[in-house]
Amino acid sequence: MQKEQIEILQALGAKGEAFGPLWDTLFESALLIHGHVCGGMPLGFRAGLAALKALDVERELNMAKLVVVETGSGHAAGCFADGVQLSTGCTFGKGLIRRAEYGKWALNLIERGSRKAVRVSVRPGVMEASFNSPFVKMRHQGIPPTQVPLDISRPLVEGLIAKPEEELFTISEPFEYPLPESPVTSFNLIFCASCGEAVAENKARLVDGKPMCIPCSGSGS
Template identity: 45%
Template sequence: MFEAKDFFDLGLKFHGHKCPAMPLGLKAACAAMNALGVERSKDKELMLLAETADNHAMGCFVDGLMTVTGCTYGKSNIKKLYYGKMAFTLIDTKSKKAVRVSLKPKFVDKMLTESPFIAERKKGIPPQDVDPKITDPLIEKVLNLKEEDFLDISPVFDYDFKKIPGVMEADFCDVCGEAVYIDKLKFIDGKQVCIPCSDKIAQK
């Protein structure tokens, strides 16, 4: 069984600062892993579809998800859907089974409107500068939350996952000379060019 407390030190080192949202991600990810009965992803055994976006108050949630699941941007087995929701779907690519986990709406509302940590953040105080007397008790509270008090966990469902082969070949941009994986080369006026160089050509 996956337990969030077992991942907290790793998550904190990876994430960089103390806050309530990262351990919320740890807790939610553990719930998803236990529901699917899977192991941490070493390669692309798992795929995670995060419904979060950028620059919103609890974006640190995603670092907790990555810490537990082993889904990372480097392995290309996590994607942001930019829905602006505190939710995600975890997919077992081998069994083609998945589970969707979301934070309960009332829980999110309470955090955003009543949390002293969020109140400090709204003042423009960086997360690492929020008084530990505020942050530490909130983290401890999060790590001891019962799943039913803050998570909605779907039944495990079938997911028609289609594996995309990795691109193993690169060539060179005829304009800047840099190496580019061949699926991202564009062909303009008889030249093969990278995306930034193609944009510059289009602007001329």
């Protein structure tokens, strides 16, 4: 990553102050982590923010909330899910984001304890405008996001920052989400009898009485 790319992302990140105190810092981090200027990530970032507000909760720092994002994979604007992770704090590493393969630009933010949830979806007209934008047309021609000229990508983001939430999203009333019981978190390690690597205890498999990691056990799951 070039210094000038970082500076471009930082300058754009400063505009996140429109989301409220300290959100410029988070928006800047989101841009740096995501790595390029596009419409999908900022749209997801704002959708996550709208969900936090609708559920009247803070960004997740621990493990109390969960997101089910409906974007799936294999299409344009998958970047949406990165924005959702970064604004809600429900990240992949914390195990707090699940992907439903619906190919839809929506997320469900769920409080794990109460199962209280809200769903935020991008309005169809916003998606239509986004898919008709010069940015997506260039992406369709195979041009990587970092090579789309900034005078095309930057106004896209600035427009998404400036628009009122209700123009961008449909936000549900709180509802009860049918969340299955969470698996118990393991704090114990075992060492695979075959490869010797460390394995979380609850993922180890017994083969002829010996603990093994899933790949060595040959069980495939």
